[in-house]
Each structure stands twice: as C-alpha cells, then as structure tokens.
Amino acid sequence: MDLDAVRTFVAAADAGRFQEAAAELAITQQAASKRIAALERHLGVRLFTRTPRGARLTIDGQAFLPHARELLRVAERAAASVRTGRRPLRVDVIASRVAPSGLMRGFHRAHPEIDLDVVMLFDVETAVAALRSGAIDASFRAVAMPGRPLPEDIASVRVLDEPHQLLTGPAHALARARSVTLAQLAGHRVWMPGIVPGTEWAAYYDDLAAEFGLTIEATGPNFGSDALLDTVADTPALATFTTERTRLVWPAGHDLRRIPVTDPTPVYPHSLLWHRDNPHPALATLRAHLAASTAGQDATGSWTPGWVLPRRTPPRRRGRPEHTV
Incomplete structure (x- = not known):
C-alpha cells in the first residue's frame, strides 16, 4: 500500500478539502486527487463523496480512517528505529567474560544516555x-x-x-611462583579446550606456541569455563592461560592461582572495528571513550604475533584508507 496515498487520504479527511490537504503536503491538488483515486482503486471502495463544499468521508472512508492513522504511526516508528541517533548502538563483544565486555560496561557507565545493544558473534568473518x-x-x-x-x-x-x-591449581609445579617466564613454561602442558581452528585466537596461540616452544593443547570437548577450572584445580600436570581482565569466579576450595607471565609478556591485542560509512553518532563517542580509558596501558616488554596491526597507526596518506592491512 502506498503510504504517500494513505498520508494524503488522512490529510484530506482532516481538512475536508483536497486543496487544503495538497497545500499541507506541498503537492498540487491534482496530485492529491490522483493519490486518493489510486488508493480507492487499490481498496476497491469509494473513500470520499465530492460535494460543492469539499470532500466528505463515505462509510468505507470512515471505517478506513483509524487504520490509516495507525499505518502512518507504524511507518514512523519503523523509520525512527533506524534513524541516525535514534536506534541503539550495537556492539559485538565476542563473549560475556572477556575484556571487550568489561570495556563496554565501562562505556555504559560513562554514557548512560546512549542506548546500547551488546551482541556476541563467534568469528571475525561473521563480525x-x-x-x-x-x-x-x-x-x-x-x-x-x-x-x-x-x-x-x-x-x-x-x-x-x-x-x-x-x-594453575594449588598442586601445580609453578603454583607458588610470583611470576613465570615463557621459557619456564616450556615442557608444561597448557590446556585450552576453547581454541577453535580458524579463529583469530587460534592463530594467536598457534604463533605463541611455535615461537616459544610451548605445549598448548586444545584436545577434548569444551564444557565451558567452569568445567575448565574444575579440571585445572584437580590436575597438577595441567595449567591454562587466561587474560588479565577475563572475569573468572571459582569455589574457595579450588585455590587457583593467577600468575603473571613475563619475559616477554604475551598480550592479546583488542582492536575496535567499524564500517567507514556508518553514520551512528555514538560511534565517535565510543572511540573517544576507549582512547581515553585505555591510554597509557601499552605493555612494555610484551609479545604479539607479527600479523597484528600496530598499536599506533601512521597518519593517513592520500589515496589510501586508514587502518587497513
């Protein structure tokens, strides 16, 4: 159904004259008449009776009027839902317990006026x-x-x-260490059943293991973090990697130890991605918030794979897009 015709019908019903409806909609009287005639053909009924004093709704026109108003209200709500600045900012954080989720919680606390939708997508291609x-x-x-x-x-x-x-669990050989170097980890089993081949985190840990001679195992089904913690707590020969901001809670009886890794410290590089033509005004606010809240947090003596984008990108050169690889 042509919404312009419906809008013209409602304007004519309110004004009682096609001429006044046309003036309100900034169209000609002839265009208003054509729109209403097309709507009548579509519905198969007469909506107005033309009189010397104007246009009067028929019984069918009176029945259609409240529905026509609702059609226009629904159309406006639909447009508003995607209008720039009116819909929520939608951000993928990968998972609920990892650092990006915490960064977005901080953004929400700092900017409660911005509507926010958080989603969790699996791999970079999907994102x-x-x-x-x-x-x-x-x-x-x-x-x-x-x-x-x-x-x-x-x-x-x-x-x-x-x-x-x-x-590690309390019985692991490194459980009492205040820190552990990557060289010390060689020969120890690091169990990470959540690694999925083809993902960016799989590529990260593959390179980490290859460069420092580590044994990182992804064998067995992934029953989630709770099952992983249970196994690490009860198995002296197993440890796992976690990241500094990953939120983990375990029973007191597990007595798990979080031990910093050094010389060098492997760091996981979180980047924010967005489409260059996305007009959502909150995107700029999010980027500014992240720049301010993570400033000065560059890890010295750290390691990342060679394929990771630099921490600081050179100024944009004419003819080449910024932040591309």
Missing part, C-alpha cells in the same frame, strides 16, 4: 559481514590474521593490549 550489512555498528577483534586482511571499507583501531596470566 565483518555484520558490520558491512549494518547488523552491528562495531566489533572487538584481534586483526588482521595472516592472509585475511580487512576489507577497505572496514576501519580499525587497536584499543587494548591485555596481558596473559597462567592459571
């Missing part, structure tokens, strides 16, 4: 597709994986380098 389709406005990812550069219409900025820690 990039959602950015390009407009399904989300931003995503936190480690970019860019070898052989899989970001499309030129996707911008990114590295916002946080998150240090790793070793998580």
